[in-house]
Amino acid sequence: MIGPSLDTARQLLADLPPAPAAWCSGLRKRYRKQIAVDGVSFTVGRGEVVGLLGPNGAGKTTVIKMLLGLVRPDAGEVLLLGRPSGDPRSRARVGYLPELFRYQPWLTAAEVLALHVRLAGVVVPEQERRECLATVGLADRARDRVGGFSKGMQQRLGLAVALVARPDLVILDEPTSALDPVGRADVRDLLLVLKERQVAVLLNSHLIGEVERVCDRVVILDKGRVSASGTLAELLGQREVRLRLDGVSAAAEARLAAAGQLTRSGDAFTVALPAEQDTAMVPDLVADLVGLGVRVHAVEPGRISLEQRLLDILRADTNADTNGDRS
Structure with missing residues (x-):
């Protein structure tokens, strides 16, 4: 039996929907006797903004680091843009703003961007780099040394670093923690622009109001497990x-x-x-x-707020654990 022609095979592949921007299944991570992540699975679709919520210690940052290959999972699988997370070709199309970041204080903002473009192995014209700084409100500080920046300005620079290589997936870990209300509004607007451009975003934030405004879906973690996930309409009723x-x-x-x-x-x-x-x-x-x-x-x-829904879910998990300990 003769199989399909090469052109037919190419057409079949072209007709397939693109792989999710991020996919993980059964992620587990233990640090000594402490289980940090326990069987976490979720996806981030192309052009989708997904919020990652949960209390401190829920495992959110550990999940993000496993997605990026910065922490090796004890079990589970990760795909970024259809490729294993260990594949440099997948990570090259991902922008990342960590929760804790530090840039070389002797460099200017423009030099920091140029350095990270070089490290990413991509070509981004200088004009595009200037536009990226303007997008995060640093157009007038491009030639200023980072050592003189406030924490909020450094966080804006971190956003520019995450976006400068034109990624298909952006992972933001607490992107507004050091920003004032105007800065937080700017980040919300930026996320909506990324969404329009079909850039996928995974957002970890303690500011529930901003998650409620920009996210298509939410994944709620507690004690390393997925307690709930779904669209806002599904979660809020x-x-x-x-x-x-x-x-x-x-x-x-x-x-x-x-x-x-x-x-x-x-x-x-x-x-x-x-x-x-x-x-x-x-x-x-x-x-x-x-x-x-x-x-x-x-x-x-x-309708019920996302904050109230989150509290209800976490309290239910706490009560279930308490009752389980008593049984």
Whole structure:
């Protein structure tokens, strides 16, 4: 039997979806008697921003170092951009900002970028390097020595180092820990730009608000294990709308019940919206209620926050461990 032609085989390969930007399965790491990472598996798709959350000591930084080949796992597999993480061709397309970083204080910001471009073995024109510094707000400090930079400015430089080689995957470990509110907003905007460019991002951050604003999915680690993962919609559950109303007739209450699961406490009404609905239907609901003679005093769309969901998951894990110790 004759197999497919070379052109057909090439077409079949071209039609395959690209490999995930990062893929890991069953990662384990023990330091002496302490298990730091225990069976962690997740993926980061192309153009996807994934948040890595969890308390201190949950294993987040160890997972990142295993992804990058900086720490050897005791068990498990890692692929970066479809290649083993030990393959230099995969790491060449990855940008990394570590949680703890230090740059040569006698170099200028421009020289630091030039050094890291050379170490990466890529060619990045000087104009692009200048644009990269401008992107992180250091255009005016390109010729200043790093030794005179504040910690926040050094963190901005670290972001430029992570981005300068035009990576397909960016791994950021606490990228805003030293930044002021304006700097954190700049990083959020930068992450959204990377997302538009189909650059994948793995973001480890204690600032839950920024994770909630920019991430497509979240992986929650606790005690070295994946406690929960999914999209924000999956983790946070249904949206709801809370209203304070007067003069609610039977017809008005029926209209509220038609919008979603209804609960009432005095003049406070809460409608849990079905999964296929969103808060865009709230104005129509309010208009219908007013048309039925209802006085509307307050309308508050919302859902459980990511912070509250994270606390619930971690508390549940703690209670499960405590009950297990007692059994």
